[in-house]
Amino acid sequence: MIGFSERPWLVAVLLMVSIVQCVNVALGSQKVPAMFVFGDSIVDVGNNNYLRSYAKCNYPPYGIDYPGGPSGRFSNGKNIVDMLGDMLGLPSPPAYADPSTTGAKIVGGVNYASAAGGILDETGRHYGEKYSLSQQVLNFENTLNQLRTMLDGAALSRYLAGSIAVMVIGSNDYISNYLLPSLYPSSYTYSPQDYGNLLINRYARQILALNSVGLRKFFLAGIPPLGCIPNQRARSQYPDRCVDSVNQMLGTFNEGLRSLVQQLNSNHPGSIFIYGNTYGAMGDILNNPAAYGFSVVDNACCGIGRNQGEITCIPFLVPCPDRTRQVFWDAFHLTQAASSVLTQRAFYGPPSDCYPINIQQMAQL
Template sequence: MTHMPSRNIMGIFLILLFLIGLRCSGTAAQLVPAIFVFGDSLVDVGNNNHLHLSLAKADFPHNGVDFPGKRATGRFSNGKNAADFLAEKVGLPTSPPYLSLVSGNSNVPSFLTGVSFASGGAGIFDSTDQVYKQSIPLSKQVEYYTTVHDDLVKHLGSSAAHKLISKSLFAVVIGSNDVFGYSGSVKASSNPQQYVDSMTSSLKGYLNILHSRGARKFVIIGLGPIGCCPSQRNQNRTEECNEGTNRLSLMYNEALVAMLHTLKSEELGDISYSFYDTYTVMQSFIQSPASNGFTEVKAACCGLGKLKAKVACLPISKYCPNRRDHLFWDLYHPTEAAARLFIDDAFDGPSHHAFPVNVRQLTAL
């Protein structure tokens, strides 16, 4: 009698457990097997909780005031963030923070629906870590993913692991901290174009590594007009946006779009991607707040001082009674309401917001 290799039996068993769990949980139609998330505080779902020396944390009130259970989870938000809403859209639970799953041992069943490596304070460049003392830069996030990849191959077998990974989404939400970091000695050593070209060149290298380990479908979120966040407006007497920061964000987005096009057309023809133009959409929120459900697009909801941006969202801070009408939760981050709108648009939005395909179309490829 022919015996099936034990590794394949284990792989089939784990996948069956996963499918049964999804069916029992009443999850919406599942469009992809898993989501692997890379990025910064916009999509951190708790990795920084496990970095004991980090200053970039959100595991305390008033964060999470609108999250289920009204608890702070490490999300830089009053409730759910973009990573949560993306998972909901494709019928999956939120990808758990990698550092919550590992303590010297792999946790393959938890890896089956994806993992989040995102970390508050992270950047494309390792140097962004100097600002917040401890985060997981993109280089380390990608390194962690290679470990997850190898564990999946080991436990599922090469063929089953490759099938799962190739159909999964790889969401990349990063770059804001690098743009904020363009000052001082960095500014003196490179002009803006050189800087953003270096950002996209570095990112391209990481996308190549992910591709070499099975990634085929990428959700790439462009930078918004981050010069308009409360912390930047607070630096101007007129409370206007920091146009220098916004110009750098636009330059980066343009370089990023060009890099992705070249990567697909000339180097990695088997990848697919959806780029989301956060900048244009967020500008429409700022310029036409009422038509998007907002009444306050300058000040933070949670904080103290001018624009509630003198003091960050700490337990001593005050927060607004209606979070749904604010664009910003704190000095830097959108409210749950804003994050939901961004993901709704990225998922089903028009081709001038999400291109060359939107995320729903990407899942079907």
């Protein structure tokens, strides 16, 4: 009797049949067959683990509340994209850079997000390797080539049209570019208004590129109030309050993204674009913390100089004991508890004024 090891072609055929069956199940069993994630460290699930980057967190105490421990998520536990997957009935998409992310593992979607990555290619370069948004779109095209080997044209079109693209990016273009004048010339070259417009124009190109290859459902998150994160507070003369000048410069980007969403919905009637008001949702959490179960909003749970949270949590540092009461995990990122509230408010909360549905309602279309 000839075993599989002696007939490698048979193994390949059976594997391909299994993958196609998985795709067909995904298409037939739920409204959203897959979620494709583009963004930065807010939604990175471990891509930077495989890059030559200083922007990594695959060590304790990161993941202290995550099943299996440190994973490359910049949190004590789950991040926003994990929670979105739970709500949509999808597994959290695997990291693109993981060599095992191939075949059947890509059926439910892929996560391309990269810590330190931004809309501009140069953003975050001082951290080493990262996937900028343009590279993330190219990485998606590599995934698309794999999907073309699994599905015929009609099935692939239905699969992509039913999938959701979640895009959470832009924060690093400020905190790891514009607000670092000693490393980047952007603040000398552009006014805050011109810089925000530059980002929106570059962002629009990548959104349209993804739309042109078949994705039809987009959730585009705005930038939260960066002037309130511990990193920016620590740089201020008044760390006990948010840096208003930083928050004000984000207005051009967020208003531009809101306008872009309106324009995209008008010009692409076969697609759906939703603006996620993360600025407003996060602002409400910070202004009314007790309403959401939080008591600490002005410093990080983990990081040297915890009272100001001026740097990211270093390996094996002991974090605060009660992460449920803290909004910020480290100098840049939210705790699992705060991410949960933000997801409910910005992604599943009241529909935005740019499109009269939220992401859960979009998933049903």
